[in-house]
Amino acid sequence: MAGERVTYAAVGCGGMGRRHLRGMAKLYQSSMQNMEMVAVCDPVAASAGRLADEAKDLLGARPRVYSDVETMTREMGGDLRAASVTTDSGTHHSVATKCLELGLHVMCEKPIAVTLRGAALMIDTARRVNRTLSIAENYRRDPINRLARALLTDGAIGTPRLMIETSIGGSNQMFMTPWRYQKRSASMPIDAGVHEADIIRYYMGDVRTVWGESRLHEKIRHNPHGTGPGGFYAMYQNQFPDQIEATGDDALYAMITFQSGAICQWIHDHAGHGRPMHQRVVYGSAGSLVSPGDRNGRPLVLHLDGGVTIENEAILDHAPSYRLNPLAAELWGGERVWTYSFEFNETDARIMALEYHELGTCVLTGAKPEVDGDTARRALALNYAPFEAGRLGRPVTTEEMISGRADPYQREIDVELGLLRPVAV
Ligand SMILES: NC(=O)c1ccc[n+]([C@@H]2O[C@H](COP(=O)([O-])OP(=O)(O)OC[C@H]3O[C@@H](n4cnc5c(N)ncnc54)[C@H](O)[C@@H]3O)[C@@H](O)[C@H]2O)c1
Known part of the structure; x- marks a missing residue:
């Protein structure tokens, strides 16, 4: 009404x-x-x-x-x-x-x-x-990701064959809150990695199988007493201990096969020392698409056969179906936005x-x-799949993940939270 x-x-x-x-x-x-x-x-x-x-x-x-x-x-x-x-x-x-x-x-x-x-x-x-x-x-509501999806579905790079999603950094520092390092409250490769799992599905479609491994590299995390994203965590970080013990795995390494037959190599390593690395690129039968990441407003770059590189407004010619919804168009100032430059908190608030x-x-x-619940559950299934595949020593399917048949990592959490009764011995 x-x-x-x-x-x-x-x-x-x-x-x-x-x-x-x-x-x-x-x-x-x-x-x-x-x-x-x-x-x-x-x-x-x-x-x-x-x-x-x-x-x-x-x-x-x-x-x-x-x-x-x-x-x-x-x-x-x-x-x-x-x-x-x-x-x-x-x-x-x-x-x-x-x-x-x-x-x-x-x-x-x-x-x-x-x-x-x-x-x-x-x-x-x-x-x-x-x-x-x-x-x-x-x-996925970042206009740059909306445009990326339109480019992929409109055939800008031909048929997508390979996605590479890489996020490495974090060393032995505590990011935001201690609960992000505990297995029972979702460690960083789940809490932050699920964004990437959703983007991977948003770009490439439904997942068939996942093969991978996860690790707990850094068992002690140090409180940087910093401010966190947007400056919202300073008051909390000052109250947290100087160091915490981590119980949840802090890195995942995965090879994903989609229903389409395409492949993705995904690394979310929150224990990476040295130079941090963030990379998102999709290779297709006629070119590649390089994404700048999320919520920074930088332009996508399209590389086509013949050495053609497009990183300006002309990229819109390759995404005829791209239109933001009316509220997004109002908040970003146009329905075919290809770049923007707001402060992080301004972008964050618009998306929310x-x-x-x-x-x-x-x-x-x-x-x-x-x-909805099922779309989010499929992202979580992709996210936990390398954890479970590594423990089972074989690839796992989305259906095995959703049904709970592939669960050796999550089982302990489910028992602790009362979501699964312990098996009597
Ligand atoms: N989408 C994003 O970009 C993004 C970014 C940061 C956090 N998050 C998500 O937001 C959620 C919260 O993260 P956060 O960083 O704000 O954590 P936080 O620890 O700062 O805040 C959680 C709050 O929930 C309260 N709480 C706990 N149990 C409650 C209950 N039963 N009823 C009411 N309040 C209760 C706590 O007291 C605390 O104030 C997490 O799920 C996190 O993954 C999403």
Whole structure:
């Protein structure tokens, strides 16, 4: 209905909860606001109170403050329709499932859950209670990734044959939070790697098999006492210990075969010393496409047979189907954007405005989110596949991953979280 706004609560008021608020502020400032923040929830009272104060400054009204979702939904009743879950990754399956059971539509941060059994619980619950479950997978909404996908589907490089996705760096430093180094709350190759898994599928399509290995290289991580992405983690990092013990693997090395027959070589090594390396390139039967990475606005580069290189507006001639949606066109200033130059936080907030607008639309119209539970689960299946393949000593299929038949790495997490009963001996 025109002008109707979906009320929602921010559940999880840490670093990402604060970044999401900036996204909501962008949506409020746009001509398409269809959501309204009415509550915040975090068991850490100081975090919830801080986010409520920031919301008053950025949105003009102070949301109600809660420490648990049951009390929140009971007290707010029909005034609350949705929850945005930005809790740490090891809690998504329990917090998002609880919100769904309480009758709320849910947008949950990536990864959908810490294991594939956790993802199945969320997907099954959303289906049973007939509520929207959307996963906030932001990289694919970057206009540069939209353009890359259009170039690939419009045949700019012919038939895609090989993708190389490489992310190496991190050495022995702690990035953002200690929970990103614990197996039971998703270590970095899952928590950050799942973005790449989603992009790999977004560019290349469905996965058939994965062969790979994972490692825990750096068992001790050192707190850099830095600020983290966008400067949102300084206050937390100062409270964390100087060093932490890591329990989750910090590197994955994979060879992926797609349903199309194409191949991808994927490395996400968060323990790389020396020169960091980030690379994303797709080779096809008529050329190659080099991506600048995510959320930096730099142009894609198209290399065609005959030594032709295109890295300017002319690249749009090779992507006739490329069009941003109306809100993205408003936020980026055009529907066929090929480069942009915002500060990181400005880009980050614009992308989150798109995620929230889509959630509002889904709740109001019953439409399916772009990254629904199953799409997010397939990214997680690709992400864990090298962990499981390495332990099994053979390639694994997507179906084995989703069904739980290939699970030696995740099994221990599932038992610990009560998602799988221990086998009696
Ligand atoms: N898409 C991206 O670019 C991106 C970037 C950073 C983080 N994230 C994701 O956002 C999520 C949060 O990450 P973060 O860096 O903000 O972590 P964080 O540790 O800074 O914040 C998590 C917050 O959740 C709260 N919380 C825990 N259990 C809760 C519960 N039951 N109810 C309400 N609140 C609860 C914690 O108290 C904490 O304040 C993670 O899943 C992470 O993967 C995504």
